Amino acid sequence: MAEELEHATSDELGNRLEQFLGNPKTDPHGDPIPNRKGEIEKQKTIRLSEAEQNHTVEIRSVEDQNTALLKFLSKHKLTPGARLLVKEINQYDSSLEVKVNNKKVLQLSRDVAENLWIIRVK
Secondary structure, rough: HHHHHHHOOOOHHHHHHHHHHHOOOOOOOOOOOOOOOOOOOOOOOOEEOOOOOOOOOEEEEEEEOOHHHHHHHHOOOOOOOOOEEEEOOOOOOOOEEEEEEEOEEEEEEEEHHEEEEEEEEE
């Protein structure tokens, strides 16, 4: 529906919708929204599976839009903007132990970590 609306929208309606939504720079999964010129702001992100132990990172986007994965991520508050402390990287299977938003500690499989794009915070 959004794709159809894009081609049938006047500039004025587009501007009002953009303002109503708070001028978002990304969609709900963290993917960048092109500006009016069709340009996409580049982000220097890496996969969570490439993160280093004892670093704090921020989730920027989710690669796989699989419903089961998205439900898992939502349930555990692993959404764009969430901060994770990478506490431990398991050498055996590359699973990660992370602390989410300075609260809950979780074990994440390599599959989950491969689908989360992050930036290093500190």
